[in-house]
Amino acid sequence: MTCEEAIRYEDLYLDGEMAPEERLRMEAHLAACPSCRIQVTEWIRFRTLVRQRLGEVRAPSSLRESVVHRLRTHRAPGWRGTLALAASLVLVLPLGWVLWPRPDDLKPLEDHAVAAHLAVSGPEVQGDRATVVSFLQGRVPFPVRIPLPDQPGVRLLGARIARVGTRPAVVYLYDASGHPLSVTQYAPDGEDLPRSARIGQRDGLTVVTYPAEGLVQTVVGDLPESTVTGIVPASWRP
Amino acid sequence: MWPFHDADRRRRFEREALPHLDACYRFALALTRDAAEADDLVQETMLRAFRAFDSYTEGTRCKAWLFRILKNVFLNRRRTDGREVDLEESLGAIQELGWEDRPFYRSPEDAVLLAATRDRIEEALGRMPRDFREAVVLADVEGLSYQEIAEVMGTPIGTVMSRIHRGRRMLRSLLGESLGILQETLQERPHEAPNRGPGQVIPLVATREGRHDL
Numbered sequence: 001m002t003c004e005e006a007i008r009y010e011d012l013y014l015d016g017e018m019a020p021e022e023r024l025r026m027e028a029h030l031a032a033c034p035s036c037r038i039q040v041t042e043w044i045r046f047r048t049l050v051r052q053r054l055g056e057v058r059a060p061s062s063l064r065e066s067v068v069h070r071l072r073t074h075r076a077p078g079w080r081g082t083l084a085l086a087a088s089l090v091l092v093l094p095l096g097w098v099l100w101p102r103p104d105d106l107k108p109l110e111d112h113a114v115a116a117h118l119a120v121s122g123p124e125v126q127g128d129r130a131t132v133v134s135f136l137q138g139r140v141p142f143p144v145r146i147p148l149p150d151q152p153g154v155r156l157l158g159a160r161i162a163r164v165g166t167r168p169a170v171v172y173l174y175d176a177s178g179h180p181l182s183v184t185q186y187a188p189d190g191e192d193l194p195r196s197a198r199i200g201q202r203d204g205l206t207v208v209t210y211p212a213e214g215l216v217q218t219v220v221g222d223l224p225e226s227t228v229t230g231i232v233p234a235s236w237r238p
Numbered sequence: 239m240w241p242f243h244d245a246d247r248r249r250r251f252e253r254e255a256l257p258h259l260d261a262c263y264r265f266a267l268a269l270t271r272d273a274a275e276a277d278d279l280v281q282e283t284m285l286r287a288f289r290a291f292d293s294y295t296e297g298t299r300c301k302a303w304l305f306r307i308l309k310n311v312f313l314n315r316r317r318t319d320g321r322e323v324d325l326e327e328s329l330g331a332i333q334e335l336g337w338e339d340r341p342f343y344r345s346p347e348d349a350v351l352l353a354a355t356r357d358r359i360e361e362a363l364g365r366m367p368r369d370f371r372e373a374v375v376l377a378d379v380e381g382l383s384y385q386e387i388a389e390v391m392g393t394p395i396g397t398v399m400s401r402i403h404r405g406r407r408m409l410r411s412l413l414g415e416s417l418g419i420l421q422e423t424l425q426e427r428p429h430e431a432p433n434r435g436p437g438q439v440i441p442l443v444a445t446r447e448g449r450h451d452l
Contacts, residue, residue: 011399011402011403011406012399015377015383015384015402017383017384043406045352046351046406046410047378047406049351049352049354049359050359050374050378050379050409051378051379051381053354053355053356053359054264054356054359054360054375054378054379055264055379056356057260057263057264057267057356058260058263059259059260059262059263059280060263060273060277063259063263063277063280063281064259066281067256067259067280067281067284067285068252068256070281070284070285071248071251071252071284071285071288072248074285074288074289
């Protein structure tokens with residue numbers, strides 16, 4: 001290798017981008033030529049200097065905190081999914097849903113449903129309706145009824161057994177066009193059986209509770225009220 | 239996504255991507271030269287990366303993947319506000335600085351350069367056209383391979399090589415100037431590289447993966 005070649009290749013050498021045999025030729029030349037060796041050494045020191053000085057720049061702590069906060073409060077995937085879902089559903093909103101008062105005796109039960117929705121634990125059983133039904137049969141003291149019918153944009157992910165207060169319950173987990181949607185289902189005592197559906201907001205989540213075939217179901221999701229009520233099967237609407 | 243999906247993905251993201259936050263900020267600063275804009279750019283990049291994290295292939299370098307997203311966010315913003323600087327302008331800037339008229343390939347006195355502070359280096363980088371600054375920062379500060387830099391910059395590897403080559407020498411000369419080292423004293427050094435005309439790239443060479451320049 002000549003001095004001219006060595007100078008031409010010095011960047012590749014510095015960046016570790018030379019083919020192995022070229023690198024050996026380069027190093028043989030550097031060993032034999034003090035002038036080139038000094039020049040390459042200077043570049044190595046210069047590169048190290050730039051890396052050390054600029055590499056000490058850190059993101060401001062406010063930026064780090066903001067990024068971490070936004071990641072932890074981030075909810076995927078936003079409006080497009082919501083609109084697609086809303087468009088795929090026939091939105092029928094019976095008058096009673098809006099006008100039904102919110103009796104306070106249902107509040108603790110809905111609290112449980114919201115807590116179950118927010119729980120990070122995954123489903124005990126994952127899979128389609130048949131898999132979920134066969135898992136739940138005999139494990140809960142009430143008839144197993146998958147709460148939501150098949151519909152575009154709404155997919156059953158699985159279920160887990162839970163408690164609402166002292167009552168055994170099942171939490172069904174759905175994916176509604178990318179949004180998590182849960183249905184907590186339990187057999188009521190009698191006094192807390194709502195006469196009709198009711199709808200409300202809790203911590204930015206839409207909560208809809210309605211009676212269905214002797215069970216109480218609370219649907220929780222971060223979707224608009226109109227979308228959530230649209231997901232609930234028409235036959236179970238009051 | 240469900241909380242348990244999100245929680246799992248978030249943990250993975252925090253483990254793999256978040257350690258590169260400082261590097262992202264440095265790259266954003268190199269692109270924008272503005273702390274507030276860099277801050278903004280990094281926030282948007284991290285959120286986009288988090289949303290797209292399912293498409294990130296494990297085993298590839300997460301830093302290079304984040305840089306590609308950051309560069310896209312940066313370019314989209316520049317295009318939106320009409321501030322995009324293209325290569326032609328960069329070359330114009332080189333001529334304006336008089337780069338083509340002086341032997342900027344020579345290195346100023348090493349011992350003096352080593353005393354350069356971070357502020358001095360940043361100031362010198364700030365005087366360079368963005369494409370050259372970007373190439374030098376990605377190679378020298380962040381240690382990306384030529385292939386990774388080519389992907390971030392959206393240019394062929396040959397262009398990356400020529401920008402690194404010229405960029406390094408620009409930086410070294412500007413730094414030398416700012417430290418009061420006279421260019422004339424350098425011209426007498428051995429191995430003076432020939433002055434290359436505008437747009438000329440460094441010659442064809444075999445590289446690590448057997449690929450060739452341009």
